[in-house]
Amino acid sequence: MERKNSGAEAVNSGGYNFGTFGGVYTPALLTILGLVMYMRTNFVLGSAGFVNTLIILGVGASISLATTLSIAAIATNTEVRGGGAYYLISRVLGPSFGTSIGLTLFVSQSLAIPFNILGASESLVTQWPELRPYFPLLNLSLGGILAFFVWKGADWAIRVQYVIMAVLGISVMVFLLGPIGNFSLENFVSNLGPAEGVVSMIPLFAIFFPAVTGIMAGVNMSGDLKEPHRSIPRGTLAALGTAVALYFVQIFIAAGSFPREEMIRTPYQILTSNALWGLWFMVLAGVQAATLSTALGWMLGAPRVLQSLGVDNVLPGIRVFRKGVGPQNEPRRAIVVVILIVLPILLWAGMLGRSESDVEHSPINLMSELVSLFFLFTYAIINIAAFVESHGANPSFRPRFRFFHWTVAVYGAVACSIAAFLIDLWLSVAAIVIIGGLYFWSRYRNLEMEYGDARRGFLYSRIRSMLLQLPRLPLHPKNWRPTIAVLIEEPEKRSDLVEYALLFSQHRGILSMIQIIELPGCLEFGELRTKRLRALRELCREREWQVFPTVVVAPEFDVALHTVLQSHSLDPIRPNIIMMGWPHQKERVRPFFTHLQMIVNDFNRSALLLANGSDASAPRRFDGGTIDIWWQSQKGGSLITILAYLVQLDRNWRKSVLRIFLMDSKAEEKRIRQMLERARIPAEIVRIAPGTKLHVVLPRFSFNAELVFIEFTEYDARDERRQRVNHYLIERELKNMPPCFLVVSNGEADLLA
Structure with missing residues (x-):
């Protein structure tokens, strides 16, 4: 009908x-x-x-x-x-x-x-x-x-x-x-x-x-x-x-x-x-x-x-x-x-x-x-x-x-x-x-749904039935959830990435932790992968991480990343956000931008990049403070604001205040205020004169924030000069800043849904 x-x-x-x-x-x-x-x-x-x-x-x-x-x-x-x-x-x-x-x-x-x-x-x-x-x-x-x-x-x-x-x-x-x-x-x-x-x-x-x-x-x-x-x-x-x-x-x-x-x-x-x-x-x-x-x-x-x-x-x-x-x-x-x-x-x-x-x-x-x-x-x-x-x-x-x-x-x-x-x-x-x-x-x-059977137990049948029904339901931004895949080299040393992913999901989405092991010339990697996966599962149990770990062993990182992005999903549940840390070694900057462009452009995923993270920067208990959002566009701003709102749902972050920094006209400020009202999310808006350089005002305004989100728009893998400039600015300006996340949105998250 x-x-x-x-x-x-x-x-x-x-x-x-x-x-x-x-x-x-x-x-x-x-x-x-x-x-x-x-x-x-x-x-x-x-x-x-x-x-x-x-x-x-x-x-x-x-x-x-x-x-x-x-x-x-x-x-x-x-x-x-x-x-x-x-x-x-x-x-x-x-x-x-x-x-x-x-x-x-x-x-x-x-x-x-x-x-x-x-x-x-x-x-x-x-x-x-x-x-x-x-x-x-x-x-x-x-x-x-x-x-x-x-x-x-x-x-x-x-x-x-x-x-x-x-x-x-x-x-x-x-x-x-x-x-x-x-x-x-x-x-x-x-x-x-x-x-x-x-x-x-x-x-x-x-x-x-x-x-x-x-x-x-x-x-x-x-x-x-x-x-x-x-x-x-x-x-x-x-x-x-x-x-x-x-x-x-x-x-x-x-x-x-x-x-x-x-x-x-x-x-x-x-x-x-x-x-x-x-x-x-x-x-x-x-x-x-x-x-x-x-x-x-x-x-x-x-x-x-x-x-x-x-x-x-x-x-x-x-x-x-x-x-x-x-x-x-x-x-x-x-x-x-x-x-x-x-x-x-x-x-x-x-x-x-x-x-x-x-x-x-x-x-x-x-x-x-x-x-x-x-x-x-x-x-x-x-x-x-x-x-x-x-x-x-x-x-x-x-x-x-x-x-x-x-x-x-x-x-x-x-x-x-x-x-x-x-x-x-x-x-x-x-x-x-x-x-x-x-x-x-x-x-x-109306919906022409099919029903899964229960021959292998109620739980299995319900999971199967729901997974089969989910693709038949119309996609709508109202049902968007943060399904995050964390790319991590050493989970034991970089637990901050997983902790922030858990903070952003607030039990609303499915989290996976992917360790890519680059091992050239390795033909018999099955035992290595099994052993490493067992260690990751034990780590998740010890730290009470509600994530699904996986290990990929490959001769080259690029090959492994291509494979992960294509196959890491149980359709229709697939990661819509790829989360990783910023490369601090100069030689890894160029391949990093290549990977980022592939994630966003080729596979249509959003990306979250922790620019200045370490284990010491993992989420802590706060009695207040601000979560700063540096707004560049509605597409990126929607994703960032939803993630910031989810952070506020955590009992340790409930007293935090959202601040949106906008380098645009008064008309745009008014439009965003109206959008936030419709979205039912309270936030302060700080308007900065248009044309101001972000790297100049960012440390001055967000130095005492608890968490900073910045929409990242310049990730063209072909522009090597821009890559070097961005790497230099991030390494210099964000070194002593609070945890800063660079965000690239694919537009799926809609603040007005």
Whole structure:
């Protein structure tokens, strides 16, 4: 199936450029403060008791918080476009996971729409029982009003939400402050424990959990946000914190003010009968505002998920939903699909609701369980995506959001899975089978992957399978890792090269150490090579070097180097950086430049040259200091800056400061500042007058640095005069300097990936 990137722009073309408050905080808060607050919190409190209800709130809020932190980490590490959580997951775990979870997310949000509309209708027929025969008509009427606003566009819906927020704020104050006069310690103590006969808290958790699922409402608006990488974390965390605080206050006041039996039997009516100053109609207006705004938020989000699936063209026939209407690219075709899903559910629930039933057997409770399951699995996959992105340790994982660790994502994924299976085992198994089926089908269809067998053990099969799959995945600079081959003559005496290679890789790449032994006329070199290789492996074990050593014995160095560069790889894993020391003997300068040109030009590898190294210059523990980068071009600067960033990840270098020295114009300085901001790497920029000789200013500025990177551009093997000049300058100017690395980049490392 042909999939084009051009569609990616389609979903993001137009947009409303909403800010944090209007685009994320408002829809998320209104979605959280929905049906459950008015219609079911008192029921859960009366059944579970104060202590257990706080536990239910804490568990639900912790799952949502973990998922919010995972979303924040992903959203601040990549460019965010339309599609919300689907877009984020598909860009982290790939199209196969993206397809399966995208459909799950679409269904969960579509089901949440009638769930909340039912709450609005239920509050009306509870207040005026004579309306109950018209319950189906009420459902359809409210659904039609919401569909009208969504059809008109997201800007209309956002404007309506501001009015809803004002009404909701007044309503919350009315029903929270009203019963305070009835608060008594005796009633509070009587409501501490669960009601008689209540054994399991799981069904009550399923009823309450939709209260904290509204965090996705703001994420769904990703394509309409001005700065999604800022608005999504800030707005979602603020909305979740505000909502949890309000739920806690509500639970505390209700536990001390209402009798248990009334909370179980009439959870909504006791809010209206105890409203402040008798303003029961404001409670009714509030529940209407809360439930309908939540339904409105999901009705805005679900079509955008389907549209994003259509843009990526991941399923047969789904491409029809990619096209939007108007300058803001409104997903009208996807809205029609959502309406077609919502209408039958509203009719079915409306027919059930025509006859009065107790709270426990209400259609609202039946749907809350289904909505909870779908959202739990959606959240689980989001947390898995964040875990994969973080624990995968790509150097490109540099989220602006710092309050995230992969253990948070693990907790979120495990908690969601356990909660889902406790709510309904067989429905959860069915959901996993469906999601897994979609994953494997789309994986086969989109990526056409093959699978290795396990005849020689699990570990061998996984390694084989991954190595076979890796060449089939598209190459992207985002997945660049430092795969370094260290050319070393005497490893025991030049351990600094290996130590710096380990520092630059930070466990992100694969390191190899290659000793070339030049032995002319040697015919029987097998025993020599075996003995030397055994000694290198022992050296690596003693010094705890995580490197792969190898030995090459050849009559000439040039022949050995040619052989190594051609064959030293397990395709597609091959060294992309060749690291070696600078030749200090004059007679080796000319062949050195020949080798360097061959490495860069003939074999398209980058090169790292330690210009003034020795065992004494191996990396040490620092309490601060600077890492200096002498920027010559974007190609070389990208590689150097990524390596410097990796150095800062080491616990002994975390306090170091990156300094970029730029001998260029103010316009170029501005461009590089913008590039560093996009790359999420903080650094100081020092601009030096253009035309200044590098060897003149280098010792003056970088004499006290801890580490220096210099882009090396003059390595033409044919220019013998330039070779002599470079050798002289390096030997003289860098002799007493901190460790200096000369860098030649092949352009594979992209700072903006």
